[in-house]
Amino acid sequence: MKVLGLDVGSTYIKVAFFEKGNLKVLERDNTSYQPLEKCLRYIEKYQPDQVVATGYGRNLINTNLENCITISEIKAFAIGAKFIHPKVRTILDIGGQDTKAISLDEKGKVVKFEMNDRCSAGTGRFLEIMCKALGYKIEDLNHLEIEGEVKVKISSLCTVFAESEVISLIAQGVPREEILKGVHLSVVYKVLSMLKRILIREDLVFAGGCSQNKLLKRLLENQLKIKVITLKESPFLGAIGAGIFGLKSTTS
Amino acid sequence: MGQDYISMWQDLGINLENHDCLLKALADIYQQIYLSQENRPEGMRYFDFVISEAHGLRIKELLEAKKQGKKVIGTFCVYVPEEMILAVNGICVGLCAGAQIGFDEAEKVLPKNTCDLIKAFIGFKLTQVCPYTESCDLLVGETTCDGKKKAYEILDKLTRKVYVMEVPHRKTEASKELFLKELFSLKDNLEELSGVKMSVESLKEGIKIVNEKRKALMRLESLRAYDPAPISGLDALLVNQIAFYDDPVRFTQKVNELCDELEEKIKKGIGVKPKGTPRILITSCPFALPNWKLHHIIETSGAVVVGEESCVGRRYYHTLVPENFSSVEEGIRLLAERYLKTHCACFTPNTERIEDIKNMAKNLKAQGIIYYSIQFCTPYLFEAYQVEKEINLPFLKIDTNYSMEDVGQLKTRCEAFIETL
Numbered sequence: 209m210k211v212l213g214l215d216v217g218s219t220y221i222k223v224a225f226f227e228k229g230n231l232k233v234l235e236r237d238n239t240s241y242q243p244l245e246k247c248l249r250y251i252e253k254y255q256p257d258q259v260v261a262t263g264y265g266r267n268l269i270n271t272n273l274e275n276c277i278t279i280s281e282i283k284a285f286a287i288g289a290k291f292i293h294p295k296v297r298t299i300l301d302i303g304g305q306d307t308k309a310i311s312l313d314e315k316g317k318v319v320k321f322e323m324n325d326r327c328s329a330g331t332g333r334f335l336e337i338m339c340k341a342l343g344y345k346i347e348d349l350n351h352l353e354i355e356g357e358v359k360v361k362i363s364s365l366c367t368v369f370a371e372s373e374v375i376s377l378i379a380q381g382v383p384r385e386e387i388l389k390g391v392h393l394s395v396v397y398k399v400l401s402m403l404k405r406i407l408i409r410e411d412l413v414f415a416g417g418c419s420q421n422k423l424l425k426r427l428l429e430n431q432l433k434i435k436v437i438t439l440k441e442s443p444f445l446g447a448i449g450a451g452i453f454g455l456k457s458t459t460s
Numbered sequence: 461m462g463q464d465y466i467s468m469w470q471d472l473g474i475n476l477e478n479h480d481c482l483l484k485a486l487a488d489i490y491q492q493i494y495l496s497q498e499n500r501p502e503g504m505r506y507f508d509f510v511i512s513e514a515h516g517l518r519i520k521e522l523l524e525a526k527k528q529g530k531k532v533i534g535t536f537c538v539y540v541p542e543e544m545i546l547a548v549n550g551i552c553v554g555l556c557a558g559a560q561i562g563f564d565e566a567e568k569v570l571p572k573n574t575c576d577l578i579k580a581f582i583g584f585k586l587t588q589v590c591p592y593t594e595s596c597d598l599l600v601g602e603t604t605c606d607g608k609k610k611a612y613e614i615l616d617k618l619t620r621k622v623y624v625m626e627v628p629h630r631k632t633e634a635s636k637e638l639f640l641k642e643l644f645s646l647k648d649n650l651e652e653l654s655g656v657k658m659s660v661e662s663l664k665e666g667i668k669i670v671n672e673k674r675k676a677l678m679r680l681e682s683l684r685a686y687d688p689a690p691i692s693g694l695d696a697l698l699v700n701q702i703a704f705y706d707d708p709v710r711f712t713q714k715v716n717e718l719c720d721e722l723e724e725k726i727k728k729g730i731g732v733k734p735k736g737t738p739r740i741l742i743t744s745c746p747f748a749l750p751n752w753k754l755h756h757i758i759e760t761s762g763a764v765v766v767g768e769e770s771c772v773g774r775r776y777y778h779t780l781v782p783e784n785f786s787s788v789e790e791g792i793r794l795l796a797e798r799y800l801k802t803h804c805a806c807f808t809p810n811t812e813r814i815e816d817i818k819n820m821a822k823n824l825k826a827q828g829i830i831y832y833s834i835q836f837c838t839p840y841l842f843e844a845y846q847v848e849k850e851i852n853l854p855f856l857k858i859d860t861n862y863s864m865e866d867v868g869q870l871k872t873r874c875e876a877f878i879e880t881l
Binding site: 264280281282283306317318319321325326 | 859865866869872873875876879880
């Protein structure tokens with residue numbers, strides 16, 4: 209029995225491949241302008257008996273494929289996080305265009321969730337655009353070790369206005385590391401307001417494309433005063449959850 | 461549409477180009493959302509027909525009635541007693557609009573942060589696309605929320621046909637007196653406009669017609685309590701929307717025929733969705749035609765909508781008016797009492813609304829509540845907090861507007877919510 213979990217996000221397509229009930233492969237690729245073609249390539253490659261799609265592009269895949277079912281990202285992250293880290297009670301997922309805060313009960317069932325509205329504040333895309341203005345690549349952020357207090361404040365939540373704030377800070381001669389810290393803190397504040405609307409309990413698992421960002425994690429921990437757990441599978445929790453859901457639905 | 465409709469619209473002053481865009485868009489959306497549904501009751505054919513002829517045959521009927529001296533009166537709120545309009549031999553049509561038409565024009569005269577319901581009725585007027593508005597002899601506004609209140613001033617400048625009645629915002633004795641006085645003033649105005657004096661008989665007749673209509677809608681609601689649901693939430697919503705402008709006697713008959721069919725289906729255990737499909741109660745803001753967005757999202761996400769605690773829904777048909785009275789004054793007093801049992805969020809305090817939601821959820825066996833507010837609708841947005849606290853059911857708050865730009869995110873939210881039920 210081969211199951212493929214596909215998390216078709218706005219930035220990356222994440223893939224979790226299960227064979228005989230075991231997680232075998234995790235991989236990802238840019239979503240680009242051809243998500244369907246890319247997914248079909250993965251299906252060609254792994255020849256799954258069952259596909260479970262989640263993420264922003266889930267219905268695109270679903271309508272073009274026979275052995276495919278869909279679940280929402282929220283459920284997928286809940287299942288995936290519970291599988292990899294059984295003590296999880298709160299999930300924070302910062303993805304490309306969506307940010308989600310999810311509260312789980314002891315059994316891993318979703319109790320409450322919050323999502324950003326149609327605004328990009330507090331999402332990966334916000335960070336990406338600010339990085340570009342500062343001459344970083346978004347992938348660079350995962351390896352950067354930036355120490356120290358945040359001294360610069362970015363006040364605008366609107367991506368366009370925040371970018372002009374960044375540009376004016378550059379023009380004032382503020383070092384880009386400082387501005388970068390301010391940008392990260394702005395994301396953290398936005399995310400905190402979402403987290404506060406659900407129940408925050410430990411363990412808190414940080415998921416999604418931005419979860420490998422060490423600065424974001426440090427600032428989150430400072431604000432939340434609890435440990436923020438990043439797993440090596442964090443960016444793939446949605447795909448893993450979709451796969452596990454597929455395993456369960458085919459066995460039952 | 462036939463040539464006679466085109467000249468009819470022209471005579472009404474409709475902007476044919478704008479109107480054509482609206483009709484084309486509507487036909488496409490209707491096909492996508494309504495006609496693609498599976499297992500629809502036969503009885504929905506009448507309502508499909510009414511929609512297809514909404515700007516045609518029904519308008520023709522209104523114009524013919526006008527030729528015979530009847531007056532057409534447009535309303536925007538379930539606080540305006542339709543019974544009184546019928547009692548002066550008038551025709552009542554609901555004018556709230558549920559599509560993003562003419563918003564560019566509307567935003568020239570209204571603040572941007574106005575709810576879409578208001579933007580739509582002003583937009584429809586400014587772009588001359590609504591044959592109902594154009595057919596009206598009188599537009600009855602009311603003072604429910606600040607936005608509507610101020611918008612009626614503008615609408616009056618545009619039409620010179622607006623009459624505003626005051627709706628109190630408290631449920632005290634003094635407020636009841638005020639509302640009663642307002643109904644008497646409305647009576648005088650309606651009598652003057654129509655040249656018809658309201659009599660005990662005519663008021664009784666008006667009340668009887670509207671009571672029968674509300675009874676039919678209550679019957680439809682009660683049938684939605686069954687699992688499997690015999691009718692989709694979308695179809696039931698459509699019936700509730702059409703209640704505002706179809707001929708009331710014919711409409712009532714057709715709703716009852718639909719209910720007869722649904723009862724048969726219930727006996728046989730036939731539903732539109734499988735037994736055990738998660739059941740959602742929607743509460744709060746109204747769904748004016750053709751606003752089908754949220755129902756469509758929910759019902760394509762694996763759930764069924766079983767009720768609407770909304771002005772297009774329960775708040776329209778909630779209570780009947782006693783038909784035994786011996787003077788017009790007494791009849792109007794009974795009307796006032798009935799209308800003040802409509803628990804709109806423009807009232808303070810408004811705790812009765814929470815009881816209504818609880819009762820509906822219980823009777824309709826809802827498993828989750830979706831609290832729907834239109835962006836910038838302050839009264840309903842505020843009440844969400846209290847409702848969520850008091851209601852012991854899974855609760856999802858949706859704050860949206862008529863645009864389609866957030867459909868993807870709303871779908872994710874609704875799907876995730878339904879998965880938790």
